[in-house]
Amino acid sequence: ETGVTQTPRHLVMGMTNKKSLKCEQHLGHNAMYWYKQSAKKPLELMFVYNFKEQTENNSVPSRFSPECPNSSHLFLHLHTLQPEDSALYLCASSQGYRERTEAFFGQGTRLTVV
């Protein structure tokens, strides 16, 4: 248990559905991240929030919409996804965006788009 909790663990959705992924951390961290992990590809950084402010959007399609209502919670809203969006979505947090500290990862949400 790393202190970063993601729900749901598994999600199957159709291309016309709307769903949300949730991430929660109780570590007192100020920075939160969304990563996408696809088979045979490197980890892709999607979004970064520092003190609830989005500091990075790594050219992610608009069908992915992040929300960070406070430093402890991060959401990823999904709509009209494509089959190639099927992947493991990982949330992470760290003490700060520029700090020397490591990031702590949640267990991920395995997303399948059908």
Added chain:
Amino acid sequence: AQSVAQPEDQVNVAEGNPLTVKCTYSVSGNPYLFWYVQYPNRGLQFLLKYITGDNLVKGSYGFEAEFNKSQTSFHLKKPSALVSDSALYFCAVRDTADRGSTLGRLYFGRGTQLTVWP
């Protein structure tokens, strides 16, 4: 450009033998270096990091890594492998010279699948 290379997709070792998982990096400034491990259907778990000081850092589960500035490497090692060490290992670097939108970003390697056979 900042990058991390893990030259081996797969490493196979026998239980009880020493293991090495290789990592090289390229950054503009000084690197902060990290190793993570991922078990099937799980998130990444932090193993160890190098920030400054002693080039040999020790981490969780008996792992250690050696920072070599001249070779820009940060190889992960363990003196005696266990079957339970079988997992996917990621090297990552944070570039202290990053500015603007890339400030603080962690750059990950593609991962190395370690298999320890009994």
